[in-house]
Amino acid sequence: MYDYLVVGAGLAGSTIAERLATQLGASVLVIDKRPHVAGNTHDPVDADGLRYHQYGPHIFHTNSAEVVAYLSAFTAWRPYEHRVLARAGDRLVPIPINRTTINTLYGLDLDAAAVARFLADRAVPFARIENSEQMIVSRVGRELYETFFRGYTRKHWGLDPAELDASVCGRIPTRTGDDDRYFTDAFQAMPAEGYTAMVERMLASPEIDVVLGTDFAAIADRARFGHVIYTGPIDEYFDCKFGRLPYRSLRFEFETRDVGYVQPVGCINEPAIDVAHTRTTEYKHLTGQTLAKTILSREYPSAEGDPYYPIPRPENRELYRKYANLARAQRAVTFVGRLAEYRYYNMDQVVASALATFEDLASTAAAAS
Known part of the structure; x- marks a missing residue:
C-alpha cells in the first residue's frame, strides 16, 4: 500500500513526489515507462x-x-x-533579432534608436492580431518574417505560422540593442552535475520507491494507492475517448x-x-x-x-477542455505537467505548477485529517 502513486519521473512528478514524502511523510511510488528518471531533461x-x-x-x-x-x-x-545564431544565407546572425542582426544583414551601422525606426518602418499594422504570422509581421515586417520565422515554424510545428496561435511566435522578443x-x-x-543527478536527489527520500520501465496501464491493482498523480498525456489516461490530442x-x-x-x-x-x-x-x-x-x-x-x-490551436484547446472536464471529476487523481495540462510549459513553469499542486494536495490532506 502507498499513499500516492506518481506516474512519471520528470520534473512535475519528481517535484510532487519529493514534497509529499518530505513534507507530509507520505509513502510514494513513482513509476516511469522509460528506463531513467528526469523525463525529457x-x-x-x-x-x-x-x-x-x-x-x-x-x-x-x-x-x-x-x-x-x-x-x-x-x-x-x-x-x-x-x-543562438540563425543561418541567413551564408551568414550566422543573432536570434532573437537585435541590432547586430539588422546591421549584419543589411550592411548598416544603426544605433538602437535607428534600429527601432528601421523595424517600425517595415512593420505591418493589423487591427487585431489573430495568429503567429500577424504577430511577427506586425513587429518586424514581412522580409524578416520570411527570413527567420516562416520556414522554421513550418518545420517545427508542421503548420504555417498563419495557422498557429499568436502566442507561439509571441514568445520570441525583438530587440533594438546589442543584447544577444x-x-x-x-x-x-x-x-552543475546535470538534470538527472538533480532529479535523483529529489527522489532519494526513503519514503519514495521508484520503478522504471513500467507503464501506468500495467498497474492493475490501483486500489493499493490512496491517490494518483498523473503527469502523462491526459488523452491517454481516458483511452483517447474524444480522439488524440495533437x-x-x-x-x-x-x-x-x-x-x-x-x-x-x-x-x-x-x-x-x-x-x-x-x-x-x-x-x-x-x-x-x-x-x-x-x-x-x-x-x-x-x-x-x-x-x-502541445500544438496551440483553438480546436486543440477545445478538445483538451473535454478531457479536462473528465479530469475534474476524478476525485482520486490529480493531473499536472505539460502533457497532463496540455500546455507549452518551460521547465520552471512545470516546477511552479507542481509546487502549487502539492500545496492543494497538502491542504486537502490536512482538512481530511
Whole structure:
C-alpha cells in the first residue's frame, strides 16, 4: 500500500513526489515507462565522458525565486546564458533579432534608436492580431518574417505560422540593442552535475520507491494507492475517448567530433525550409565540460513519436477542455505537467505548477485529517 502513486519521473512528478514524502511523510511510488528518471531533461554521459541531453537542449531560466530556492536544495548551479545564431544565407546572425542582426544583414551601422525606426518602418499594422504570422509581421515586417520565422515554424510545428496561435511566435522578443542572450530572465544557469543527478536527489527520500520501465496501464491493482498523480498525456489516461490530442515530436541525430568545439554558440537555427533539421546543438556550451571531443545533435521535427509540444490551436484547446472536464471529476487523481495540462510549459513553469499542486494536495490532506 502507498499513499500516492506518481506516474512519471520528470520534473512535475519528481517535484510532487519529493514534497509529499518530505513534507507530509507520505509513502510514494513513482513509476516511469522509460528506463531513467528526469523525463525529457535526462542528460546521460556517453562513453567519451561527454554529457548530452538525450531529448534535446534544456536551458534553465526563470524569474521565480521560489523555484530557484526549491531546486537549489538538490543541485549546485553553473551560470550559463544561452545564445543562438540563425543561418541567413551564408551568414550566422543573432536570434532573437537585435541590432547586430539588422546591421549584419543589411550592411548598416544603426544605433538602437535607428534600429527601432528601421523595424517600425517595415512593420505591418493589423487591427487585431489573430495568429503567429500577424504577430511577427506586425513587429518586424514581412522580409524578416520570411527570413527567420516562416520556414522554421513550418518545420517545427508542421503548420504555417498563419495557422498557429499568436502566442507561439509571441514568445520570441525583438530587440533594438546589442543584447544577444536568448533569454533575459533574472536567473539563468544549468545544474552543475546535470538534470538527472538533480532529479535523483529529489527522489532519494526513503519514503519514495521508484520503478522504471513500467507503464501506468500495467498497474492493475490501483486500489493499493490512496491517490494518483498523473503527469502523462491526459488523452491517454481516458483511452483517447474524444480522439488524440495533437503533439509535435522530435527525432535526434547525434554526432561526436574529435575537436574542442564546432560552433561558436550552443545552438544554431536553420530557418531555411529546404534544410530538413531545425537546429544543431553543441552540448559542451551548455555543460561547461572541457574535454577534447564534442557532441552535437540535429533536430528533425515529426508528427510521429513521443509527445513533446502541445500544438496551440483553438480546436486543440477545445478538445483538451473535454478531457479536462473528465479530469475534474476524478476525485482520486490529480493531473499536472505539460502533457497532463496540455500546455507549452518551460521547465520552471512545470516546477511552479507542481509546487502549487502539492500545496492543494497538502491542504486537502490536512482538512481530511
